[in-house]
Amino acid sequence: MKKILLFSLSLFFLPVYGEHSTVVPEKGQAYLPDINKVQASLVYDHILPNIRSFLIAAKDLKATANEFCHTKTEKKLAELQEKFKTLSVRWHRIEMLNFGPLNDDIFLPKRDAINYPINNTSLSYPRSFVAKHLNATSGIDFSSLSPREKGLLMLEVLLFETAVSNDKQLEKIVEDYKKNLGKCYLLKGFSELIESDAQYIDDGWNIKYRQSTKPFKDIYLSGTLPDGSDSLVTLISEIQKYLEYIKKRNVISMTAPLSGISYDNAFSVINSIESLLEGVPGKTSFFSIIEAAGKKSVVDLVRENISDAKQALSVKDNSAYNAAVGRLAANFKRDLAESLGINLGLNFADGD
Amino acid sequence: MGMPIEVIANMALPDTRSAEREILVSAMGDKKTGYGFGFMSVAQQALAKLTTDFRGHGVSQHPLNPSQVIMYGRRPGNMAIVADVLQNKIVNRFRVAKNRFFYGHGCFSHDGKTLFTTEGDSITGEGKIGIRDSVTYQQLGEFDAGGIGPHDLTIMPDGKTLVVAIGGILTRPETGRKKLNLHEMVSTLTYIDTFTGKKIDEFRVPESKSSIRHLDIASDGTVAIAMQIQRSAMTHDNPIPLGAIHKPNEDIKLLTEPVPLIRAMNDYLGSVVINEQTRIAGFTSPRGNIVGFWNIDTLEFVGYHQMHDVCGIAVNSKHHFMISNSLGEVRELDGTTLKEYKQRRVVHKHSPWDNHMLAITV
Numbered sequence: 001m002k003k004i005l006l007f008s009l010s011l012f013f014l015p016v017y018g019e020h021s022t023v024v025p026e027k028g029q030a031y032l033p034d035i036n037k038v039q040a041s042l043v044y045d046h047i048l049p050n051i052r053s054f055l056i057a058a059k060d061l062k063a064t065a066n067e068f069c070h071t072k073t074e075k076k077l078a079e080l081q082e083k084f085k086t087l088s089v090r091w092h093r094i095e096m097l098n099f100g101p102l103n104d105d106i107f108l109p110k111r112d113a114i115n116y117p118i119n120n121t122s123l124s125y126p127r128s129f130v131a132k133h134l135n136a137t138s139g140i141d142f143s144s145l146s147p148r149e150k151g152l153l154m155l156e157v158l159l160f161e162t163a164v165s166n167d168k169q170l171e172k173i174v175e176d177y178k179k180n181l182g183k184c185y186l187l188k189g190f191s192e193l194i195e196s197d198a199q200y201i202d203d204g205w206n207i208k209y210r211q212s213t214k215p216f217k218d219i220y221l222s223g224t225l226p227d228g229s230d231s232l233v234t235l236i237s238e239i240q241k242y243l244e245y246i247k248k249r250n251v252i253s254m255t256a257p258l259s260g261i262s263y264d265n266a267f268s269v270i271n272s273i274e275s276l277l278e279g280v281p282g283k284t285s286f287f288s289i290i291e292a293a294g295k296k297s298v299v300d301l302v303r304e305n306i307s308d309a310k311q312a313l314s315v316k317d318n319s320a321y322n323a324a325v326g327r328l329a330a331n332f333k334r335d336l337a338e339s340l341g342i343n344l345g346l347n348f349a350d351g352d
Numbered sequence: 353m354g355m356p357i358e359v360i361a362n363m364a365l366p367d368t369r370s371a372e373r374e375i376l377v378s379a380m381g382d383k384k385t386g387y388g389f390g391f392m393s394v395a396q397q398a399l400a401k402l403t404t405d406f407r408g409h410g411v412s413q414h415p416l417n418p419s420q421v422i423m424y425g426r427r428p429g430n431m432a433i434v435a436d437v438l439q440n441k442i443v444n445r446f447r448v449a450k451n452r453f454f455y456g457h458g459c460f461s462h463d464g465k466t467l468f469t470t471e472g473d474s475i476t477g478e479g480k481i482g483i484r485d486s487v488t489y490q491q492l493g494e495f496d497a498g499g500i501g502p503h504d505l506t507i508m509p510d511g512k513t514l515v516v517a518i519g520g521i522l523t524r525p526e527t528g529r530k531k532l533n534l535h536e537m538v539s540t541l542t543y544i545d546t547f548t549g550k551k552i553d554e555f556r557v558p559e560s561k562s563s564i565r566h567l568d569i570a571s572d573g574t575v576a577i578a579m580q581i582q583r584s585a586m587t588h589d590n591p592i593p594l595g596a597i598h599k600p601n602e603d604i605k606l607l608t609e610p611v612p613l614i615r616a617m618n619d620y621l622g623s624v625v626i627n628e629q630t631r632i633a634g635f636t637s638p639r640g641n642i643v644g645f646w647n648i649d650t651l652e653f654v655g656y657h658q659m660h661d662v663c664g665i666a667v668n669s670k671h672h673f674m675i676s677n678s679l680g681e682v683r684e685l686d687g688t689t690l691k692e693y694k695q696r697r698v699v700h701k702h703s704p705w706d707n708h709m710l711a712i713t714v
Contacts, residue, residue, distance in 0.1 A: 106613055106656065106658075107612045107613065108612065227658045227660065230660075247584075249583070249589050254589070343382075343678065345660060345677065345678045345679070346661070346704045347638035347661050347662070347663035347706070347707055348638045348639055348661045348678075351620065351622050351638055351639070351663065352409060352529075352565075
């Protein structure tokens with residue numbers, strides 16, 4: 001009896017973090033029923049459209065790759081390269097959403113399968129793989145390859161240079177495809193793989209998430225994710241981690257080494273974060289509820305850092321960009337989290 | 353002690369008269385809820401918190417007074433408290449000496465008469481090991497830690513050797529937690545003779561930007577090491593092993609697989625514990641929301657558990673892993689299968705468990 005009583009008492013006094021509808025906001029914190037509206041708008045106006053546009057870009061790339069392999073012309077290769085750039089830029093609008101279908105398998109998350117593996121020797125892996133399979137026409141299980149041998153970087157290696165000699169001219173690349181039958185096999189295989197991964201992400205968000213009977217959008221909007229974490233906490237902490245990641249890794253100088261679109265990719269990241277916070281006209285947004293809670297200074301600060309990041313990108317100033325991204329990461333960690341009344345986790349945010 | 357001691361009354365106190373007196377202890381709280389020392393009866397699942405005016409970090413059970421637990425101030429701390437979980441109060445407290453600060457961990461000698469704490473010289477930045485009497489907490493002396501940033505430490509089974517995780521990162525009280533030497537940092541696992549204060553041996557891992565921060569030890573002298581990577585001082589994104597095992601008379605062996613899990617741990621381990629019974633070590637990563645488990649003899653990866661902001665980890669008297677997070681949650685995992693006993697999950701919201709947890713029996 002005593003045991004039950006003690007536990008009941010402690011339950012009685014349990015305050016609430018994740019159950020938004022029961023929380024009264026403190027001064028300077030956003031009103032929580034409005035956060036639910038913001039979350040709904042975020043999902044339907046930002047996340048789902050961006051995931052769908054990435055899927056469309058992946059389908060376009062695959063279709064154009066098939067056409068190129070049929071004609072093998074410089075014009076078609078140039079078109080294919082543009083399709084790749086679109087795909088990459090659209091990927092960078094969703095890359096920071098590293099939860100749900102992007103990251104539901106700890107050993108082979110889709111994010112890693114698609115994303116650039118960033119390190120000094122990263123080009124060597126796809127280059128070696130291509131060189132080794134120049135005459136292959138079957139037998140490769142593309143999905144089982146390690147992340148450093150597939151995804152965006154592999155497609156860059158296939159589309160922007162010749163195998164072995166690494167020439168960058170369109171004419172030479174087309175000749176390379178004509179000479180080596182295996183290159184089209186690889187191009188088609190990796191294009192199909194990225195389309196399949198994009199479809200998985202789109203299906204997971206829209207139709208059915210893993211073993212659940214629900215799409216991830218419904219799970220996300222329920223407020224609690226399968227591991228018990230709060231969806232808003234997950235969103236803010238994942239973006240914060242992502243910003244710290246790109247700052248610490250100096251991503252600009254390490255990604256898109258052949259296509260030359262690292263600044264476009266970075267712009268895409270910043271634009272996506274801006275859009276995620278600003279929302280769409282006429283609807284409640286993160287910024288609008290934070291302003292309504294009397295924290296306009298927080299909104300101004302974040303807008304200023306977003307503007308600084310864009311300015312740095314426009315003049316290709318990597319260190320200024322990294323500094324602005326670092327400040328934005330701190331905004332997510334503290335200013336935005338506090339204004340939204342959420343706890344990112346003491347250990348996550350301030351361990352030792 | 354002549355100082356206000358507040359027992360947070362919003363939760364039922366642990367029933368310490370019970371036969372099952374297993375208690376989880378940890379630093380607890382945050383800026384919002386206030387800092388303190390938290391302890392929870394495993395049987396009753398009831399929680400109490402003693403408020404403190406500083407944020408704590410590591411905790412040690414007093415070998416001679418098992419109901420007493422020392423909680424050390426977090427880096428750069430200047431205070432430690434002695435809490436008695438049977439009396440539900442703070443019974444003592446002690447400070448660092450002039451020009452010293454705590455790194456947040458300590459350990460007792462085997463006879464329980466001496467307390468060792470990791471400290472820093474606030475003028476020179478040198479690492480020190482503070483030596484105190486375990487009854488009066490008067491400082492008896494100190495010796496060099498053998499490097500900058502001694503963090504966690506424990507006594508070896510021989511009873512005379514300390515093993516110290518030298519993080520290698522210079523911080524100073526006047527600049528708080530700012531890292532001042534990332535490009536020159538040297539992190540080591542250092543063995544020190546407690547009788548002479550001399551360094552006996554030191555070991556490094558291949559990656560110079562790996563900071564050896566926490567450790568636990570098995571009764572045969574096997575040390576499990578948890579590291580944190582200083583990625584901003586590196587020029588690549590290759591995943592770096594975060595856990596390692598050191599056995600007497602051998603080199604440090606890194607836990608290199610599985611790479612995707614190591615990558616997901618996001619360059620950061622917060623705590624480590626060895627389960628003596630199953631020879632499995634658990635390593636928590638609050639930045640990856642994961643606990644990873646490896647066998648300390650075969651170095652094989654044996655499993656993982658996902659939990660938001662997980663950091664505290666201990667082994668209870670049933671040889672199960674107990675893990676905690678800052679959302680006030682405690683979970684119990686089987687020591688062998690690593691499956692969670694979900695019916696025993698406890699949540700005390702607004703009671704954030706801080707970095708380190710210890711299971712004690714009183």
